[in-house]
Amino acid sequence: MTKLTLGAHPYMLGFEQLERLLERSAKSGNEGYPPFNIEQTSENSYRITLAVAGxxxxxxxxTVEDRQLVIRGRQAEDDGGRIFLHRGIAGRQFQRSFVLADGVEVGEAIMENGLLHVDLTRAQPETVVQTIQINKPSRGKE
Known part of the structure; x- marks a missing residue:
């Protein structure tokens, strides 16, 4: 039995790029840190919130790199002579990636109470109706 992919489906033309985006998203290497939320704030806007305490x-x-929103965190080395008896607050570097659809734009990023909010908006595409003229085949001169 053959696996049917988006690019091979007879009624789905030109979706090869979507299939590549899905594969890239699956391989992005995102771990569970830092935790995040994604919420829809209106019909055409979203907010990604990452818990970045510390x-x-x-x-x-x-940054936006090749239609991917990339959020990175790296804390400066600060041992400062402190001695921890318990260290439960993660301070390791991280990278979170989110694949953006065409038309999704990154707005502002806001830091508030240990949370990083990144706002996204999606432009509404115009509905375009195009009429294609049907021509008769041209006959060669005999």
């Missing part, structure tokens, strides 16, 4: 704004970066 990180400052300067230790975080938010």
């Amino acid at each position: 990180f400052s704004e300067t230790e975080l970066s938010v």
